[in-house]
Amino acid sequence: MESVLLLSRIQFGATAAFHILFPMMSIGLALYLFIMEVMWLRTGKQEYYHQLRFWLKIFVLTFAIGVASGFPMAFQFGMNWAAFSAFAGSFFGNILGFETTIAFTLETASLGILLFGWKYVSRTVHLIANFLVFFAASLSGFWIIAANSWMQVPKGVHVENGVIVIDNYFQAIFNPATLVTYTHTMFSAIISTLFVIAGIAAWALLKKEKTVEKTTFFLNSFKYAIAIMLIAAPLQVVVGDLIGVMVAKYQPEKFAAMELHYDTNVQGQGAPWSIIAIPNAENTGNDFEISIPNALSLVTTKSLTGEVKGLNDFAVENKPSRMESILTYYSVRIMIGLGFLMVVVSLIALWYWRRGKLTVEAIDMHPAFLRFWVWSIPAGLLAMEMGWMVREIGRQPWMIYGMLRTSNSLSSGLVDYILITVITAIVAIYVALMVLFIYFVRRIVEKGPDFNQTI
Amino acid sequence: MDTTTFELLPVIWFVIIGLELALYVLLDGSNLGIGLLSLLPQKEENRSMMLHVMGPIWNANETWLLVAAGSLFGAFPLVYAIGLNALFVPAVVIAVGLIFRAASFAFYDVSSYGAFWTRAFGVGSLLVAVGHGLLFGGLLSGITIVDGHFGGGPFDFITPFSILFTIGLLSAYVVLGYSSLITKFDYALQVETFPRILGAAAVTFFALLGATLVLPRMDYIFMERWTTAPTSYILYLIAGAIAAVSIVLAYNAIMKKNPEQMHFFSMIIFVLGFAGMVVGIFPYIVPPAVSIFDVASPDQTLKFMLYGIGPILPIVLAYNWYLHKVFGSKFNREDAGYSG
Numbered sequence: 001m002e003s004v005l006l007l008s009r010i011q012f013g014a015t016a017a018f019h020i021l022f023p024m025m026s027i028g029l030a031l032y033l034f035i036m037e038v039m040w041l042r043t044g045k046q047e048y049y050h051q052l053r054f055w056l057k058i059f060v061l062t063f064a065i066g067v068a069s070g071f072p073m074a075f076q077f078g079m080n081w082a083a084f085s086a087f088a089g090s091f092f093g094n095i096l097g098f099e100t101t102i103a104f105t106l107e108t109a110s111l112g113i114l115l116f117g118w119k120y121v122s123r124t125v126h127l128i129a130n131f132l133v134f135f136a137a138s139l140s141g142f143w144i145i146a147a148n149s150w151m152q153v154p155k156g157v158h159v160e161n162g163v164i165v166i167d168n169y170f171q172a173i174f175n176p177a178t179l180v181t182y183t184h185t186m187f188s189a190i191i192s193t194l195f196v197i198a199g200i201a202a203w204a205l206l207k208k209e210k211t212v213e214k215t216t217f218f219l220n221s222f223k224y225a226i227a228i229m230l231i232a233a234p235l236q237v238v239v240g241d242l243i244g245v246m247v248a249k250y251q252p253e254k255f256a257a258m259e260l261h262y263d264t265n266v267q268g269q270g271a272p273w274s275i276i277a278i279p280n281a282e283n284t285g286n287d288f289e290i291s292i293p294n295a296l297s298l299v300t301t302k303s304l305t306g307e308v309k310g311l312n313d314f315a316v317e318n319k320p321s322r323m324e325s326i327l328t329y330y331s332v333r334i335m336i337g338l339g340f341l342m343v344v345v346s347l348i349a350l351w352y353w354r355r356g357k358l359t360v361e362a363i364d365m366h367p368a369f370l371r372f373w374v375w376s377i378p379a380g381l382l383a384m385e386m387g388w389m390v391r392e393i394g395r396q397p398w399m400i401y402g403m404l405r406t407s408n409s410l411s412s413g414l415v416d417y418i419l420i421t422v423i424t425a426i427v428a429i430y431v432a433l434m435v436l437f438i439y440f441v442r443r444i445v446e447k448g449p450d451f452n453q454t455i
Numbered sequence: 456m457d458t459t460t461f462e463l464l465p466v467i468w469f470v471i472i473g474l475e476l477a478l479y480v481l482l483d484g485s486n487l488g489i490g491l492l493s494l495l496p497q498k499e500e501n502r503s504m505m506l507h508v509m510g511p512i513w514n515a516n517e518t519w520l521l522v523a524a525g526s527l528f529g530a531f532p533l534v535y536a537i538g539l540n541a542l543f544v545p546a547v548v549i550a551v552g553l554i555f556r557a558a559s560f561a562f563y564d565v566s567s568y569g570a571f572w573t574r575a576f577g578v579g580s581l582l583v584a585v586g587h588g589l590l591f592g593g594l595l596s597g598i599t600i601v602d603g604h605f606g607g608g609p610f611d612f613i614t615p616f617s618i619l620f621t622i623g624l625l626s627a628y629v630v631l632g633y634s635s636l637i638t639k640f641d642y643a644l645q646v647e648t649f650p651r652i653l654g655a656a657a658v659t660f661f662a663l664l665g666a667t668l669v670l671p672r673m674d675y676i677f678m679e680r681w682t683t684a685p686t687s688y689i690l691y692l693i694a695g696a697i698a699a700v701s702i703v704l705a706y707n708a709i710m711k712k713n714p715e716q717m718h719f720f721s722m723i724i725f726v727l728g729f730a731g732m733v734v735g736i737f738p739y740i741v742p743p744a745v746s747i748f749d750v751a752s753p754d755q756t757l758k759f760m761l762y763g764i765g766p767i768l769p770i771v772l773a774y775n776w777y778l779h780k781v782f783g784s785k786f787n788r789e790d791a792g793y794s795g
Binding site for chain 2: 065099100429436
């Protein structure tokens, strides 16, 4: 029982961590493509048309891998987590059904026209199809986030005869976690993708042999990405703060684990925010920590001495384990660090841009700057992965917070050697997909845009 | 679990999911059949054409699987839970096959090793088709349920029935694939393919006949359906219709004419077979003991889903039709590059 539980968690975690990268990049790229097509049709400039055609090639890859790696996700709810599906299916399954029926079908059909419709449909229909790809991908994301948020803050339902019964759909779908998480996730998708676009452009600009045409093209990609990022990255910091406040209110155990905050602060004294902490073996306090006095109270309650509940206030069986708390804590810190880093590097890029260093003539003089951006390609995606670690590991020991334990969510008759085989196969396939994805993106970029391409 | 009070909403959802599944099997069945064909010995050029002819539509077709799965999860969560719990291994096989297939489509055009990806496409299609056979075959063989949970072993799905059913389904997909291929473009081997269609159809017939004969745990209901009115009349009518269409198909194949009709006729056989299966087991959804009335979500969910999904389905159908229309016959090889 113990081993199949752990194995099933590993299996789901591995599948989810890999899968999420691709829909996120698809959402971001879809937005970029839509902006490019609008600009092309408004200005008539070929420059935007080439941007559209070129990045569409990479979108095809992210979309295809996203779809393919999504099937094991959807199936696993029945395969490994049958008790959860039977318990919550009448809401959770319903929402996933909305995702596939309302959103995903629209996305695939529109994508068919976006990819192959150049000669077959009018420009207006093509633009609408492009918009619908972005819209449907975002709508898909909404349903997934609504379903997951409901697992965090399960409002609008009660339990009857061992299964949930829905009292209020609106409360369940728009539970307190949904909209703030959705906003956070959408910004994350956009920012992560822009870092990928900017990084890929920087990599192409570092190449020794390149034409003026090609340099202009990738400089433009870089600049468009930076321009959108300068709007999105600072807003994300604000939304991130909102989500912290939401967690503190609705999932205080998770919030305490996120901060490795053990003892509730005494009235009149503020709770400190630690930068590094190592909890003791008994999981009752920190052996070592470096912290800023009163900062946790300030961030959470907007008051220097506001009360923040500590881990010691919760029963052992209702809060994350020591290891889960440590993972949650450091994931938060890596995410926040990357978040601020991304704001700073966007500002540095703006400074380079304003100083006229991002031009065909000057760009070759700044290889260090470009190399830095190449290394930053995974920054947004890594921050996003960390965010999901916090959200999912921090919710333990619950599958549905306060309602269904992860240990009571499993399928029956699971066998460890089958799970080990499946995990090995899935990880091997995903590693191969990742290697192929990077390899083919490299090839597409090396080949560069086709400037002779007409409609 | 044998309370079978009749209620309308579960029946509506059963019909909707049945239609979604039928559409999936029809649309993606053709694609899978083409994938299986690509594994047979032939010129590499043909394989590449097979891949290209599906370029714009395979993904939209595959979507129906997710739509059916999503609807099933919401409307009959216990079926989704018990079914996938019991059929863990076939579900993994399908998922891995779908990954292979999607990767082949995505990487084929950007790769210099086209032959590798046409093979991966064939292998992926084979895995998905085998997974389908074992999944449905395993389900129809009956699932052991103890206290409302799956109570059997991980390899219960391997039965004489599921194996024969898988063989039958694979060859049926081949028939569907062949016939769709010869209508889609000037498939160079048009005339030569007719005997192959005939062969595949014969394998389908004998495998499914054998499967029906070895179906042990279904007989409690299945035999009753064949012997009592009114279901017996419907089933004999369906069987008669399948026989009649098969004879016309076989005649065309032997006389090497009317390729356009073949796809239509083979789809008709699929639909009839599917309808026969539904008439044979309704209202049981997880044989031998679970009926749709036992496992349906509460009425409020079924209603909410109906309001949400009901109006959308015709729209989805319409734009899928539009997609098939736009890329149907006038689609030519030069435009087929998947990378746009």
